[in-house]
Amino acid sequence: MEPNTQRLLHTFAALADLGQEIADNADFEEMLRASFHLLLGSLAIRRGAVAEYDRERGQLRIAAMRGITESGQTELPLAHDHARRLASLGSALSFDDATKEAERFLGDQKEFFGSVEIELLVPLVIRERLIGVVLLGEKANGEKFNEGDLEIVCSLARHIAVGVHSHRLLEEVERKAEENRRLYDGLRAIYKETVHAFAAAIDIKDRYTNGHSVRVGKYSEIIAREMGWNDEEVEGITIAGYLHDIGKLIVDLSVINSPERFNAKESKEMSRHPAAGYEILARINHPYAEIPLMARYHHERIDGNGYPDGLKGDQIPPGAKIVTVADSFDAMTTDRPYRKRLPLEDVFVDFRANTGTQFAPEVICAFCRAFLREIEGTSKEKRLMKLLSRNYDNVEDVGPLLSRMISDLDGGTIAASASGH
Amino acid sequence: METIGSESVRSRRVGDTAVIYAGDYLNKLSGERVERECKRQLESGCRALVINFRDTELVNSIGVSILMGVIDAAEQSGARLIFSDVDNHTANLFEMLGLARHVTITKDEEEALASPRVTEPRAVATGS
Numbered sequence: 001m002e003p004n005t006q007r008l009l010h011t012f013a014a015l016a017d018l019g020q021e022i023a024d025n026a027d028f029e030e031m032l033r034a035s036f037h038l039l040l041g042s043l044a045i046r047r048g049a050v051a052e053y054d055r056e057r058g059q060l061r062i063a064a065m066r067g068i069t070e071s072g073q074t075e076l077p078l079a080h081d082h083a084r085r086l087a088s089l090g091s092a093l094s095f096d097d098a099t100k101e102a103e104r105f106l107g108d109q110k111e112f113f114g115s116v117e118i119e120l121l122v123p124l125v126i127r128e129r130l131i132g133v134v135l136l137g138e139k140a141n142g143e144k145f146n147e148g149d150l151e152i153v154c155s156l157a158r159h160i161a162v163g164v165h166s167h168r169l170l171e172e173v174e175r176k177a178e179e180n181r182r183l184y185d186g187l188r189a190i191y192k193e194t195v196h197a198f199a200a201a202i203d204i205k206d207r208y209t210n211g212h213s214v215r216v217g218k219y220s221e222i223i224a225r226e227m228g229w230n231d232e233e234v235e236g237i238t239i240a241g242y243l244h245d246i247g248k249l250i251v252d253l254s255v256i257n258s259p260e261r262f263n264a265k266e267s268k269e270m271s272r273h274p275a276a277g278y279e280i281l282a283r284i285n286h287p288y289a290e291i292p293l294m295a296r297y298h299h300e301r302i303d304g305n306g307y308p309d310g311l312k313g314d315q316i317p318p319g320a321k322i323v324t325v326a327d328s329f330d331a332m333t334t335d336r337p338y339r340k341r342l343p344l345e346d347v348f349v350d351f352r353a354n355t356g357t358q359f360a361p362e363v364i365c366a367f368c369r370a371f372l373r374e375i376e377g378t379s380k381e382k383r384l385m386k387l388l389s390r391n392y393d394n395v396e397d398v399g400p401l402l403s404r405m406i407s408d409l410d411g412g413t414i415a416a417s418a419s420g421h
Numbered sequence: 422m423e424t425i426g427s428e429s430v431r432s433r434r435v436g437d438t439a440v441i442y443a444g445d446y447l448n449k450l451s452g453e454r455v456e457r458e459c460k461r462q463l464e465s466g467c468r469a470l471v472i473n474f475r476d477t478e479l480v481n482s483i484g485v486s487i488l489m490g491v492i493d494a495a496e497q498s499g500a501r502l503i504f505s506d507v508d509n510h511t512a513n514l515f516e517m518l519g520l521a522r523h524v525t526i527t528k529d530e531e532e533a534l535a536s537p538r539v540t541e542p543r544a545v546a547t548g549s
Contacts, residue, residue, distance in 0.1 A: 003513070003517050006513060006514065006517055007517055010481075010482065010514060010517075010518075013481055013482065014481070014482035017481060017482060017483070030450060033450060033453075034449075034450045034483060036486075037450070037482065037483040037486035037487065038481075038482045038483055038486070039482075039486075040482075040485075040486040040489060041481070041482030041483055041484065041485035041486035041487075041489070042482045042485075043518070044485055044489060044518035044519050044520060045486075045489070046489050046492075046493065047493075066486075066489070066490055066493070067490075067493050139519060140489060140492070140518060140519035140520055140522065140523065141518060141519025141522065142519065142522065143519075
């Protein structure tokens, strides 16, 4: 093969390899090192360096070098006016400029370079901004660089400049993304705190059901997790549980705190709260879109006899079905002014009797499963048992009933018989 | 005896000569380990290095740059550097780029180890 042809092929191969390194190498430092080797190897240059320019600090950071210095120093000052002049030359600079700048740079950095000779300085420039420099010493064949060599070096340098620039853009995008994530996390924290404040406000209004909203949130969370909902959905339904009774804020205080069972007028007043809750919550742009609907439909029933809209079966959103069960469970397991809490076994007997009419079978089944796993010790957490232990002794006694209910619900016996009524 | 050096590069010592097998490293960045192994051998007192290219299919620009580093290190240590088992294409490349000015190229390892440049002390240039 003709030497010139072989030289050309060797240069083309270096360009191709450099393009691949820049495109494929995810490790920036490694990419720079490989680029540096390709640049030196393309013309068998014995010494050199690739340095990144840090505009803010007015410094060059040497990313890769060979035979330039043994000082161990990797940072060099570069005055802003010098950087501006290099940027104006671009990487399509003339041979004279490349040699002159090398001389000037050597003169400014005598301590760093010692007796080493730098023959070419090629600026790495993108959009008229200096992002780095390439410094090159002598060639292995002892010949001086020529115009053709400079063309090759400049072509390779432009590729390296693009690689450095892309990396910086990516870093900037990642930094912005991280900043946005922190802002988003901050907003979410504020949102959650606001939700807690609302839940507390709702519960303070009703002195007989203190802590009801928070407990409904927790029961809803446990059921949703048992049903295989993902973290985001579980967080959404927990908040829906906290806020499901927000409509009570517009209900007359004397009705809410009535020491007796509601009369017809009071019941009518009270039944306004799901729709009112929806109106309040729908004005807020929640991270979880279904929260207003869960508040609106938490008194709907599977058989269509609920309120405010009389929805049936699958017309009711799954989240609302969960909140309904959580709400009823807390209502039955806490004292009310007109009645004491029900024995725990009676609560599940009620669930069993009303599954398929008032309650969704899959939700009751999930609740029973989560509870039974706590009782049997196969669940790490004992959240339900902790929540109930304040009001109940021997919570684990309901275990056999839960087992039967799960078995019946899995076999479809309960839902089938209930819906047959 | 042939050993695996600290950089997983195969090498062996014959007296104060180290033979380093370039393998297929010299077309990628992992070739730096060949350079490090050469430097390690020089630091441990080697007076001559033979780099054997018998398993090297391609030396690209990365490989050339790495070999420039070895040439520098050998020159700084005053050690001799011989390339053996270099195929014609690669030998032409070394010639064209000027590497051949800094090393001896031999047909095979045996010839490298028998080379007077290895067996005889190198003349040290002195200033007049």
